[in-house]
Amino acid sequence: MQMNFNLNLTQEQKLIMTQQMQLSVKLLQMSTFDLQQHIEKEAQENPVLDITYNDTDKESLEKRLDYKEMVKYFEFDNYGHHFYEKSDEDEVSPFNFVSEKKSxxxxxxxxxxxxxxxxxxxxxxxxxxxxxxxxxxxxxxxxxxxxxxxxxxxxxxxxxxxxxxxxxxxxxxxxxxxxxxxxxxxxxxxxxxxxxxxxxxxxxxxxxxxxxxxxxxxxxxxxxxxxxxxxxTLEPKPSRGFYTGDEVKYITPDAYIKNINGEYFILINDSILPKIIINDTYREIIANEKDKLALDYVKEKINSALFLVKSIEQRKSTIYRVLEKILELQKEYFDKGEKYLKPMTLKDIAESLDMHESTVSRAIKEKYISTNRGTIKIKDLFTTGLSTNNSEEDVSTTFIKNKIKDLIDKEDKNKPLSDQTICDKLNEDGMNISRRTVAKYREEMNIKSSSKRKRF
Known part of the structure; x- marks a missing residue:
């Protein structure tokens, strides 16, 4: 039995995500509401961070705009950031006058x-x-x-x-x-x-x-x-329609797409996010530079705070770019409605923006947009397509599902349409679809089979 001890030098490539990279990825996939909670948590853990929801005075504004002056005290110089202020007068919410709910x-x-x-x-x-x-x-x-x-x-x-x-x-x-x-x-x-x-x-x-x-x-x-x-006709859930003590969770849109005089504008909704401020006490420590240990500690914490700010801006930019491309591809949908939703995949958006698919996926995860057609989950705009016999363009699965539902809604309930009959009708309209696909889409819409829809 031989035992040899050898030293070998090998070369290999590894992708290692730093904590800062992990934070950027984490923030990107957060909804606006989750991001708000994350900022509040960071403010509790980072002593140099102060946050405010209601800050319009000139002095505080100047403190925030003075961040660039602080950057010179650090070894990095890549933390530029623009702050966007809400200058409107504070409005009194009409919800302040809603009466207490009766349970x-x-x-x-x-x-x-x-x-x-x-x-x-x-x-x-x-x-x-x-x-x-x-x-x-x-x-x-x-x-x-x-x-x-x-x-x-x-x-x-x-x-x-x-x-x-x-x-x-x-x-x-x-x-x-x-x-x-x-x-x-x-x-x-x-x-x-x-x-x-x-x-x-x-x-x-x-x-x-x-x-x-x-x-x-x-x-x-x-x-x-x-x-x-x-x-x-009976009610299986007697409490329906009553307040049962559980708060209703409202959807907070992450962005608005507005049609103004025929032109679309994208507005990222950061109005519910708190404004980030560096505490005065720690600003003075940096300016005086007397206690080195304290200075190093403060630099580390401000470094962390500035990276948070930069990551939030990067998140905002990425979501904006993705929405801009979606709007470009789906303009007919925003103009005319669901019938005109085109097939669109993560890969389509990623390739056109020179991004990775996972980045696009995180940018749309659990996010909603408010449009002239209501509040929409961004993910619902992504759909695969089916080829047609009489058109160069594919049609979206959403459009096919709507056609199936429309046929079933109009059927004779004494003789409901079978999946094969629906398949034949769709193929007559130039859609290349199989009976199995019809059954799959019908089940996804929670529509029963023809035998269970039959009326006597």
Missing amino acids: LKDFLKEQLIDLGVKDYSKFICEYIIDSINGKGYLDSSTEEIGEELGLPSEIIEKAISFVQTLEPDGIAARNLRECLKIQLKKKRYDDEKLYILVDNFLEALAENKYALIAKELNVDIKRAQEYGDIIK
């Missing part, structure tokens, strides 16, 4: 007061109401509530039944079947077969298996479908 539970408790429920019973009913989840269902069992309150199950069950008489219909049910049956009773349906259907054949109803339901209920298929129609 579903508040609505239910107010009904107890209106009905004059006694204190003891009121306490039990309010406990039950507080146990209702966000969908309007009662998660706890009768036994669990009885054990928690130290009361017999009979009293708890009676209180639950009372709460179930309140509005909205179906509230405080223990499961979907009970929820639907409560609503049927409130609507005064007394046909026992409706209740049997809810208890035993909801899965079959979801699949439109009316032949099976008709056989089991011993009715004709048309009557079975009428039962199904009644049940489909």
Whole structure:
């Protein structure tokens, strides 16, 4: 057995991302809202950073514009930055005057007061109401509530039944079947077969298996479908339309595309981002240059702050360039609507901008644009295409899906169109598409097959 120890010199190439490069990539893929939170977090961790949302005075403006003077104290000189100020007077938001939201539970408790429920019973009913989840269902069992309150199950069950008489219909049910049956009773349906259907054949109803339901209920298929129609009018989520305590998450557009006198303009939305300021105390340390350790520390922190500012500007520039190219390729879409959306891929944008596809992907990730046609997720504008028989241009999958949906909307529900029939009709219009692709797009739009769309 031989053991040799040799030294070998090899050459290899590796791409190593510095922390600064990683930060730039991270910031690029953030939405405007996420970027706002990131800046606030950085301000908490970096002592030289101050941020403000409401800064219009001249002195503070001069402090921010004086960053270039600070750069000369550092070993780098590539951190140029332009600051854009909002000079408008502070506006009072109309949302300051919106009244407090009334929750579903508040609505239910107010009904107890209106009905004059006694204190003891009121306490039990309010406990039950507080146990209702966000969908309007009662998660706890009768036994669990009885054990928690130290009361017999009979009293708890009676209180639950009372709460179930309140509005909205179906509230405080223990499961979907009970929820639907409560609503049927409130609507005064007394046909026992409706209740049997809810208890035993909801899965079959979801699949439109009316032949099976008709056989089991011993009715004709048309009557079975009428039962199904009644049940489909009921509300499976009683809390719908009420404030349940969860805040609505609003979409913040990352950019605006405005059509002004026939010309499009792109405006990056940085209005919700805080303005970044270097704290006065640390500015003075740099100016005096007395304590070397303190100076080195401050330089490091300001270096980090300036790189953050530069990365934010770079992010803004990249998003702008991507949107500019999208606008150029999809001008007809912005002019005329979804029907004119052209096939467009990440590769198309990346090659035209001399960027990497991953950069374009990060630039559009979870970002929205506000347009004259509403707020749009940028990613939805990217779509593959299908070739046509009578045109040199491909058509987008979105256009094909709209055609499929339009055909299904206009079909005779007694004889719904099969996937093959839809395929034939589209091919007659010059679209080169297969039956399998029609089925795939139909399923992506959550449209059932022809057998499950059939009406009797």
